[in-house]
Amino acid sequence: xxxxxxxxxxxxxxxxxxxxxxxxxxxxxxxxxxxxxxxxxxxxxxxxxxxxxxxxxxxxxxxxxxxxxxxxxxxxxxxxxxxxxxxxxxxxxxxxxxxxxxxxxxxxxxxxxxxxxxxxxxxxxxxxxxxxxxxxxxxxxxxxxxxxxxxxxxxxxxxxxxxxxxxxxxxxxxxxxxxxxxxxxxxxxxxxxxxxxxxxxxxxxxxxxxxxxxxxxxxxxxxxxxxxxxxxxxxxxxxxxxxxxxxxxxxxxxxxxxxxxxxxxxxxxxxxxxxxxxxx
Amino acid sequence: xxxxxxxxxxxxxxxxxxxxxxxxxxxxxxxxxxxxxxxxxxxxxxxxxxxxxxxxxxxxxxxxxxxxxxxxxxxxxxxxxxxxxxxxxxxxxxxxxxxxxxxxxxxxxxxxxxxxxxxxxxxxxxxxxxxxxxxxxxxxxxxxxxxxxxxxxxxxxxxxxxxxxxxxxxxxxxxxxxxxxxxxxxxxxxxxxxxxxxxxxxxxxxxxxxxxxxxxxxxxxxxxxxxxxxxxxxxxxxxxxxxxxxxxxxxxxxxxxxxxxxxxxxxxxxxxxxxxxxxxxxxxxxxxxxxxxxxxxxxxxxxxxxxxxxxxxxxxxxxxxxxxxxxxxxxxxxxxxxxxxxxxxxxxxxxxxxxxxxxxxxxxxxxxxxxxxxxxxxxxxxxxxxxxxxxxxxxxxxxxxxxxxxxxxxxxxxxxxxxxxxxxxxxxxxxxxxxxxxxxxxxxxxxxxxxxxxxxxxxxxxxxxxxxxxxxxxxxxxxxxxxxxxxxxxxxxxxxxxxxxxxxxxxxxxxxxxxxxxxxxxxxxxxx
Numbered sequence: 007x008x009x010x011x012x013x014x015x016x017x018x019x020x021x022x023x024x025x026x027x028x029x030x031x032x033x034x035x036x037x038x039x040x041x042x043x044x045x046x047x048x049x050x051x052x053x054x055x056x057x058x059x060x061x062x063x064x065x066x067x068x069x070x071x072x073x074x075x076x077x078x079x080x081x082x083x084x085x086x087x088x089x090x091x092x093x094x095x096x097x098x099x100x101x102x103x104x105x106x107x108x109x110x111x112x113x114x115x116x117x118x119x120x121x122x123x124x125x126x127x128x129x130x131x132x133x134x135x136x137x138x139x140x141x142x143x144x145x146x147x148x149x150x151x152x153x154x155x156x157x158x159x160x161x162x163x164x165x166x167x168x169x170x171x172x173x174x175x176x177x178x179x180x181x182x183x184x185x186x187x188x189x190x191x192x193x194x195x196x197x198x199x200x201x202x203x204x205x206x207x208x209x210x211x212x213x214x215x216x217x218x219x220x221x222x223x224x225x226x227x228x229x230x231x232x233x234x235x236x237x238x239x240x241x242x243x244x245x246x247x248x249x250x251x252x253x254x255x256x257x258x259x260x261x262x263x264x265x266x267x268x269x270x271x272x273x274x275x276x277x278x279x280x281x282x283x284x285x286x
Numbered sequence: 287x288x289x290x291x292x293x294x295x296x297x298x299x300x301x302x303x304x305x306x307x308x309x310x311x312x313x314x315x316x317x318x319x320x321x322x323x324x325x326x327x328x329x330x331x332x333x334x335x336x337x338x339x340x341x342x343x344x345x346x347x348x349x350x351x352x353x354x355x356x357x358x359x360x361x362x363x364x365x366x367x368x369x370x371x372x373x374x375x376x377x378x379x380x381x382x383x384x385x386x387x388x389x390x391x392x393x394x395x396x397x398x399x400x401x402x403x404x405x406x407x408x409x410x411x412x413x414x415x416x417x418x419x420x421x422x423x424x425x426x427x428x429x430x431x432x433x434x435x436x437x438x439x440x441x442x443x444x445x446x447x448x449x450x451x452x453x454x455x456x457x458x459x460x461x462x463x464x465x466x467x468x469x470x471x472x473x474x475x476x477x478x479x480x481x482x483x484x485x486x487x488x489x490x491x492x493x494x495x496x497x498x499x500x501x502x503x504x505x506x507x508x509x510x511x512x513x514x515x516x517x518x519x520x521x522x523x524x525x526x527x528x529x530x531x532x533x534x535x536x537x538x539x540x541x542x543x544x545x546x547x548x549x550x551x552x553x554x555x556x557x558x559x560x561x562x563x564x565x566x567x568x569x570x571x572x573x574x575x576x577x578x579x580x581x582x583x584x585x586x587x588x589x590x591x592x593x594x595x596x597x598x599x600x601x602x603x604x605x606x607x608x609x610x611x612x613x614x615x616x617x618x619x620x621x622x623x624x625x626x627x628x629x630x631x632x633x634x635x636x637x638x639x640x641x642x643x644x645x646x647x648x649x650x651x652x653x654x655x656x657x658x659x660x661x662x663x664x665x666x667x668x669x670x671x672x673x674x675x676x677x678x679x680x681x682x683x684x685x686x687x688x689x690x691x692x693x694x695x696x697x698x699x700x701x702x703x704x705x706x707x708x709x710x711x712x713x714x715x716x717x718x719x720x721x722x723x724x725x726x727x728x729x730x731x732x733x734x735x736x737x738x739x740x741x742x743x744x745x746x747x748x749x750x751x752x753x754x755x756x757x758x759x760x761x762x763x764x765x766x767x768x769x770x771x772x773x774x775x776x777x778x779x780x781x782x783x784x785x786x787x788x789x790x791x792x793x794x795x796x797x798x799x800x801x802x803x804x805x806x807x808x809x810x811x812x813x814x
Contacts, residue, residue, distance in 0.1 A: 041713065076465060076712055077464065077466075077712065082712075082716060134480045135481075139596055139670065146778075169561075169563075170563075194497055199497050227707065228707075
């Protein structure tokens with residue numbers, strides 16, 4: 007009884023957003039799980055080396071849960087340790103794709119009423135990349151996780167060029183077929199090949215003078231919005247993106263651009279109901 | 287030992303349909319050759335060098351075959367002009383290959399009067415080439431017997447643990463492969479650099495840079511096999527080596543793989559058509575000659591049906607996999623391969639959130655085992671629904687391993703917790719192998735202890751897939767294979783008969799086409 011009433015009064019500590027750190031089972035314990043391999047035989051010295059590395063990473067109370075011999079000359083560690091560092095959550099600012107999420111019906115409606123013609127969206131896996139699982143999930147009728155693909159949209163003319171499309175070929179087709187948006191899927195990332203290919207595409211687009219006319223979107227498991235921006239794209243989408251996420255963005259972006267053209271440098275621009283212009 | 291009560295009449299009909307479907311294709315194959323087959327022929331004769339051509343290293347066989355093709359005298363095959371020039375110059379194949387590639391000797395169509403002399407010499411050279419393949423096979427079989435080898439095509443004794451390495455650098459691959467072998471791996475596959483299948487030549491020499499994998503070259507094969515020989519002796523069990531015999535150089539890879547004693551080759555009659563957009567005729571003609579070599583060297587092929595389930599829904603498209611397996615089986619048999627060399631592929635790729643998904647996967651895997659009882663079937667892990675949650679991913683792999691051991695799969699390509707993130711790290715592979723060893727040991731005899739409820743969910747699903755397969759094969763038979771592929775019979779991909787890469791490299795065999803290898807390879811070889 008007494009214990010119960012005591013508990014009722016007990017207040018669980020709230021997260022300190024000014025000094026945020028990892029949570030295990032007690033607020034601000036800073037618990038982190040780590041796993042890495044050192045290229046030495048397991049030994050007391052190897053264990054000590056792992057601990058010292060963790061200390062250098064900013065950990066304390068380092069507990070080596072296991073040291074395994076992964077192969078001759080390789081020691082694998084699983085370690086739990088408490089992080090000393092904190093971050094100020096209230097000062098964090100992240101670049102995000104700027105678009106409200108809409109359903110397929112809403113997007114079709116928006117294109118029909120505000121644009122009045124079908125949007126041509128072209129998709130491809132570029133360079134040597136042959137992994138079409140991502141672009142297919144976005145483009146194909148079937149879609150992904152219950153969200154229909156762009157082919158299903160009444161007001162989108164989706165054209166999937168498939169795998170290993172060269173940048174030149176993609177841009178040539180985009181111009182020839184009056185694409186409104188180009189979706190590029192990159193899965194292979196060894197030696198940052200995805201970034202090289204993406205930058206190359208945008209350099210070519212710039213030379214052709216079409217980088218402002220067409221909305222360029224990148225996607226892939228290792229693609230993020232900031233990375234896409236860095237490569238000159240307009241937006242980037244990562245793991246778990248649904249076709250309607252991409253379509254929502256494309257439509258908003260095309261509307262933003264057409265409004266910009268119709269009403270150049272006006273004060274009224276500030277009052278625009280649509281979200282802020284994208285960062286380039 | 288059939289465990290599901292499947293309709294054997296339906297299975298027989300599927301095989302008959304596959305035979306009927308491939309018949310016109312086999313006739314087409316017999317009337318053609320390709321640039322790659324002619325290159326492979328020269329390689330088997332010993333032309334395996336490379337020359338410098340404007341900053342690029344070009345294999346000798348490419349220079350020679352291109353020159354003959356441009357001169358319009360390849361329709362009778364490379365052997366007439368090549369052997370003619372050998373007789374004239376007195377050079378060995380290797381020496382002549384060098385001189386011809388440097389364009390110091392020009393090859394030309396020999397006068398008809400010399401035909402008999404050339405044909406006799408060509409036969410002699412091809413016999414030597416086949417003896418070379420047989421020699422490599424004997425060395426390999428000897429090593430297996432010497433160090434011990436538990437591999438069993440029917441999957442008895444549990445699945446073979448198969449993992450991939452893919453650093454891009456062959457020397458780093460060796461470190462990873464040795465570590466994997468020590469942890470318990472029994473087969474190592476060196477993943478090829480992205481899109482090597484689209485190169486119309488085999489790169490030359492040892493390579494240290496690749497994207498998403500390491501280039502397949504003769505020297506890379508040799509380096510890895512040498513390391514695995516050493517590791518096999520150290521560990522007292524034979525470690526298999528795998529590479530990719532697909533794409534525009536399929537016959538050449540088969541030749542080089544056989545010479546360098548590879549054990550497994552990924553080789554599919556239709557994969558290149560569907561997933562690499564390689565011309566249909568090119569792929570089908572090339573796969574046949576490749577499989578002639580593979581049959582002679584007794585290499586186990588792995589077909590690529592698992593890929594169908596990554597682009598098409600796995601729950602709805604099980605019948606496409608099975609239909610393709612029947613067709614792959616038929617083409618392999620036509621090329622002289624025996625059942626114990628046909629590693630028909632399939633995968634566990636259904637949506638993990640599907641109700642009773644585990645039962646459906648169990649049904650499909652058991653069905654594959656029951657329908658191909660003598661084949662070393664290969665089971666591929668979940669990839670499609672994997673994401674960065676490595677813990678969930680590890681669990682998916684555990685369920686996959688349980689299905690594999692329960693249903694008696696022969697070769698189990700182990701899933702990686704970091705699938706969809708990066709090519710496996712040493713520790714990822716170690717974790718996966720530990721997972722598989724635990725389950726393969728702990729549930730070793732589970733399959734023979736349980737029976738499936740007659741008419742229950744598992745048997746019902748397998749029966750449904752088999753029925754759908756029969757319908758699918760009937761449709762393909764009615765349309766013909768080429769038109770069926772054009773109309774998306776497999777993997778929801780459409781390809782045209784004259785489209786795709788490599789079509790220009792398909793040649794009609796002219797009157798007087800000469801290549802004794804086709805007959806010699808089919809003879810079977812020593813103690814089959």
